[in-house]
Structures are given as structure tokens and as C-alpha cells.
Amino acid sequence: MDTPKEITVNEQYQTGYKYTLSEPIGKNFDPAFKPQLTPKEMLDLGIFGGNYFTETPNEFPKTWFENVVFSNNGAKKELNLFKVNASQPLSVWQRKGWIYFEDPKGWFLWYCRYYMGRRIPEEDQRQIKRWLAIKRHISQLQNSCLAGDISCQPKRRQALLHWAYDSRKL
Numbered sequence: 001m002d003t004p005k006e007i008t009v010n011e012q013y014q015t016g017y018k019y020t021l022s023e024p025i026g027k028n029f030d031p032a033f034k035p036q037l038t039p040k041e042m043l044d045l046g047i048f049g050g051n052y053f054t055e056t057p058n059e060f061p062k063t064w065f066e067n068v069v070f071s072n073n074g075a076k077k078e079l080n081l082f083k084v085n086a087s088q089p090l091s092v093w094q095r096k097g098w099i100y101f102e103d104p105k106g107w108f109l110w111y112c113r114y115y116m117g118r119r120i121p122e123e124d125q126r127q128i129k130r131w132l133a134i135k136r137h138i139s140q141l142q143n144s145c146l147a148g149d150i151s152c153q154p155k156r157r158q159a160l161l162h163w164a165y166d167s168r169k170l
Contacts, residue, residue: 021117035164049075086158
């Protein structure tokens, strides 16, 4: 990336926040961070019951949201790939202290911004560590299900999808 680009966020979920894109989109990730899905792929598949964003955010490419069905009346499990609810309310994440002030909607917002090229070294390490910890669910899925049986443990599969792991391939 030649010149860092500054983004100003004025969205329903956050206003007046500014950040700089210092890396090219989708490039130069931490070597430990190897997501299997891009934010667009995750959104296309169906995550968070259509309720993570309730409108197309201006800070991200509009193409990410071409196939997204939004739900303004709470999460709808039928909008998720595995047709189950695998999320806790944002209030639970806030109460547990898992939300970083710069990303008030949590891990997926961090990932979208990281993917776009924003880097905050300390926060990036915290989030990558959380992402790595989710791998335990992959082992549990592999120990409980036949390979390729995507009907086995749909809630765990949906949860893995929320963390950019492609559980359809397990």
C-alpha cells in the first residue's frame, strides 16, 4: 500500500471513529492468523442471523453485502448457513469484557477492519489469540462427526463459521 488511507466511521454502530489502513486489503496478515473465509464469503454464507449489521456499512466494500439479507428485528436463524442460532447477544460479550472499544460489535468487526488493512498490534494479537482458541471446536467436531457430514453439530459448525473457519470442509 503506497499511502495509508484514513477511514472515518459514521455508522449506526459507531460514529466519529477514525482509523488508518496501513496494509493492502486481504494481505500481510500475521503469520499465525490464517482465516479460511473472507468477510464477504462469511456474509454470503449467512452469519449472525442477518443482524450483525442491519444495513450496508459505508466503511466496507458494497460488494461484501450484495447477497446479504438483513434482519432489523433481531437475529433470524433461518438466515444462517446451518439454520441455527449460534450467537450470544452483544450484551453478554460486553458484560464479559470481550469487546474492545475500537470495535464495539466484536470480533467480526475487528476481522473486517483487519482484512481491510487496519493494524493495531496489541489488539490484533489479542483477537488472533481468541481466534486460535476457537480451534478446540474443530477437534470436538472432528471427534464427534463423520468427515463431510455437515448435518452433524450444526450449532458448532455455525459458531466456527462466525470465526472464519469453514466447517463445511470438516
